[in-house]
Amino acid sequence: MFTGIIQSVGQIQRLEPRGGDVRLSIATGKLSLEEVVLGDSIAVNGVCLTAVELTGQGFAADVSRESLSLTTLGGLGAGSRVNLEKALTLSTPLGGHLVSGHVDGVGTLLERHEDARSWRLRIQAPDELARYIAHKGSICVDGVSLTVNAVEGAVFELNIVPHTLQETIIGDYRPGTRVNLEVDLIARYLERLLLGEQAANAKSSGVTLEFLAEHGFVK
Numbered sequence: 001m002f003t004g005i006i007q008s009v010g011q012i013q014r015l016e017p018r019g020g021d022v023r024l025s026i027a028t029g030k031l032s033l034e035e036v037v038l039g040d041s042i043a044v045n046g047v048c049l050t051a052v053e054l055t056g057q058g059f060a061a062d063v064s065r066e067s068l069s070l071t072t073l074g075g076l077g078a079g080s081r082v083n084l085e086k087a088l089t090l091s092t093p094l095g096g097h098l099v100s101g102h103v104d105g106v107g108t109l110l111e112r113h114e115d116a117r118s119w120r121l122r123i124q125a126p127d128e129l130a131r132y133i134a135h136k137g138s139i140c141v142d143g144v145s146l147t148v149n150a151v152e153g154a155v156f157e158l159n160i161v162p163h164t165l166q167e168t169i170i171g172d173y174r175p176g177t178r179v180n181l182e183v184d185l186i187a188r189y190l191e192r193l194l195l196g197e198q199a200a201n202a203k204s205s206g207v208t209l210e211f212l213a214e215h216g217f218v219k
Contacts, residue, residue: 002043002085004096004138004145006168007031010044010058012080021065022074024049027058031084041087041101045169046143046180047071048087048101071103072142072178081169083143096145097138098185105129107141109177110155119160120149121173125181130154131191132183140182144168 008031016023026044033054036042040051042059049061068074076082088094105126112121123141125133133139133156137148144164150157165171173179192199 001088002048002099002101002143003088003092003094004085004099004140004143006083006085006144008084009167009169010082010084012076012078012082013058014078015076018062022063022068023052023060024063024073024076025053025055025058025060026082026084028084031086033059036086043083043085043087043099043101043143045072045082046099046101046140046182047073047103067103070106071180072106075178081172083168085143097140099140099143099145099182100185101143102182103180104132104183105181107179107181109173109175109179111175112173115159117162119165119170121158121160121170123156123158123179123181125154125156127154129181129183132187134187137187138184140180142169142179144170 008029010026010028010031012024013027014025024044036051036054036059038051038054041048042051042061043049044061047067049063051059052062053060063073105128107123107125110122110124112119130153133148133151135148135151139146139148139156141158146158148156149159160170
């Protein structure tokens, strides 16, 4: 688990193809690895990876074909900057929100513009994630815990303050940039709970307006 509070911006050193998947070598910058041991989890642009090698300046992690197909990691190259966060402990301040490091989909930055010293971003999410994105709810973008300022369909808006621009890779974003998205865990579990006994039905289409009306949630 993670909090979505980025601890360092690292840099990809190497991508080594290995039998269909990839091993990433990452320089961690200011992120201390003194307490990290082999097998520990580190989030890279919001993707939970396992440290399989520790070097003096960073670590290496294997990225499966599944992760390559469902995240933006496959599009990185040597020199790419990445957001890094070590797994939380019981003593870690929960400054963001609970983040699993399991990416739900890839979004695309539609536009950005300055708003005083902040940036306003509009991001297109995959249609299937729209029902989990709510006004003033939480969402994780490339590992960064953020608050949704507005939402229209599958497009949502964010306000990025100067500190976040400086301490993450969001300052590198341009229209067309693809980003990893993880929706709020609570929204996922709530949907499952609302299904009740229908959750065991493999053909269930999830919570729909028809489902809510049938069970008295809407009129």
